[in-house]
Amino acid sequence: MKLSGPVVMDEFEQVVTREEPETGLRAIIAVHSTARGPALGGVRMWPYPGHAAALDDCLRLARAMTRKTAAAGLRLGGGKSVIIGDSATDKTTELLRAHGRFIQSLGGRYVPGIDVGTGAEEMRVIGTEAATVTCTEGDPSYLTALGAFAGITAAVEHVYGSADLSGRTAVVQGVGHVGHHLARLLTKASAAVLVTDVVRSRAETLAAEIGAGVLEPEEALATRCDVLAPCALGEVVNPATMPALRCEILAGVANNVLSQDDLATPLAARGITFVPDFILSAGGITFLDEQLRGGDERSAVPRVLEIGPRVGSILAEARAAAVTPLDAATALAEERLRLSGPTPIDRGTTR
Structure with a gap:
């Protein structure tokens, strides 16, 4: 699995998107590698200018997580999820729970944590729908x-x-x-x-x-x-x-x-x-x-x-x-x- 150079889709095990007009969720999950364990990566909420920018950021961040977990010798892989939206104005309980269901649909291959626009409170809400969530009791x-x-x-x-x-x-x-x-x-x-x-x-x-x-x-x-x-x-x-x-x-x-x-x-x-x-x-x-x-x-x-x-x-x-x-x-x-x-x-x- 080549990690250096431009990000290309073939490097990734799984890239999925979901849009739910009823909850406002527009999200992407990228699983770069589960070779060493489930793909760990934060949930980033950011007002991206469009889907292409969100996808590019998600892919780059997921690949970086694979590098990070592997180089550190952890039994974890690399992944990331992004929610397109302004965390100050667009974040709702319904949206976060919808993202939790989206994460759960991957059957444990992706494990979320905090990132820009999310914290322990958001992880607890996501955790009402997703079985495995990190950072619910504190900030690392x-x-x-x-x-x-x-x-x-x-x-x-x-x-x-x-x-x-x-x-x-x-x-x-x-x-x-x-x-x-x-x-x-x-x-x-x-x-x-x-x-x-x-x-x-x-x-x-x-x-x-x-x-x-x-x-x-x-x-x-x-x-x-x-x-x-x-x-x-x-x-x-x-x-x-x-x-x-x-x-x-x-x-x-x-x-x-x-x-x-x-x-x-x-x-x-x-x-x-x-x-x-x-x-x-x-x-x-x-x-x-x-x-x-x-x-x-x-x-x-x-x-x-x-x-x-x-x-x-x-x-x-x-x-x-x-x-x-x-x-x-x-x-x-x-x-x-x-x-x-x-x-x-x-x-x-x-x-």
Whole structure:
């Protein structure tokens, strides 16, 4: 199963859509792989401009989840679901229950969690119709941030020869669910932290609390720093924005930080160390995997902290083989998928 390069439909085991005028549901579920277990992935609710944009986002996010779960060594696959709509105005109990029924129709192949536009309350409603749902009793964002912090520390050690963050400048772009936790962890490690968010008041409140500086959103990518951590929506690094980067390390938890995989090569040519987001952001899903096994946050923490050594190993392998960190990380995910053996293909579309 090839994970790198453009997203093509043949990579996916199943892609289904559903439209229900009576509930307002317009949704897509993409199951990328169940080779290692059921496909875990969040439910994103976003006012996409149309079906094509929603489908593209769903496919890219589902593929990223396969990379994430496989590289982390979890007995889970990768999937995603998206609901087309504004979570502030279009979200209703009837719509969420309809999405739960849609998920249940896949017979457990896809397991939902929280994402942009959904939280624990929404998962509980979806769970009234779907048999298996995660994130109903809390937000795994802190453990996502903890894993990212461990990975960033490993990247700093790889680049500078020391894991000490004292005096290192870190820009955290997006201080929502995960970003605010990461900013706090970096501050406690004595990094000089700059934060930004499209909701300026959110950035200002956090900055006042932790002693960080505040940037305008359009300044973040072009700010000279040791670490740039995109923690909001993905594809922030694209052909138009990449020339402005002034960071030494690009390491964020936003899904699909790069708009396309082939940007990893020019990043490396510029001397920017890219830590693939599907490696860095695996703390949350590791916690969910632990919950599915009957564990809790305490038992998940040691597994989450393994992200640090994993990042260090990937960066070392990339340097030794003269390949990009994305190539090395993708090879790790593909090898673990290969060892899992083939999985049956069941593609289709329902309405």
